[in-house]
Amino acid sequence: MSGHHISSAKFLWGVAIALFILTFLTVAVTWIHIPGPWNVIVAIGIAVVKATIVALFFMNLYWDSKFNLLLFIMSLVFFLLLVGITLLDTLYRIDPVPSF
Numbered sequence: 001m002s003g004h005h006i007s008s009a010k011f012l013w014g015v016a017i018a019l020f021i022l023t024f025l026t027v028a029v030t031w032i033h034i035p036g037p038w039n040v041i042v043a044i045g046i047a048v049v050k051a052t053i054v055a056l057f058f059m060n061l062y063w064d065s066k067f068n069l070l071l072f073i074m075s076l077v078f079f080l081l082l083v084g085i086t087l088l089d090t091l092y093r094i095d096p097v098p099s100f
């Protein structure tokens with residue numbers, strides 16, 4: 001796309017209010033009794049939604065070239081791949097000294 005996109009103040013305030021509400025929702029998850037690891041999963045899910053909103057609208061990836069969005073998504077996939085490979089190594093290794 002040619003040119004730059006200029007967002008209106010009303011739109012940016014709407015995005016900021018949405019992020020603010022999602023932040024309070026993340027904090028509310030800690031106060032609500034959700035069993036097991038589900039409270040962490042819900043909080044991380046809300047954080048992923050917030051990060052997506054920030055990347056799309058404050059970093060202008062929504063209006064920018066789709067190639068830049070593809071590069072951003074591929075960098076996230078590569079990061080998750082590296083974290084996954086590291087977890088495969090560390091979660092399944094045998095402790096050298098079992099007493100610790």
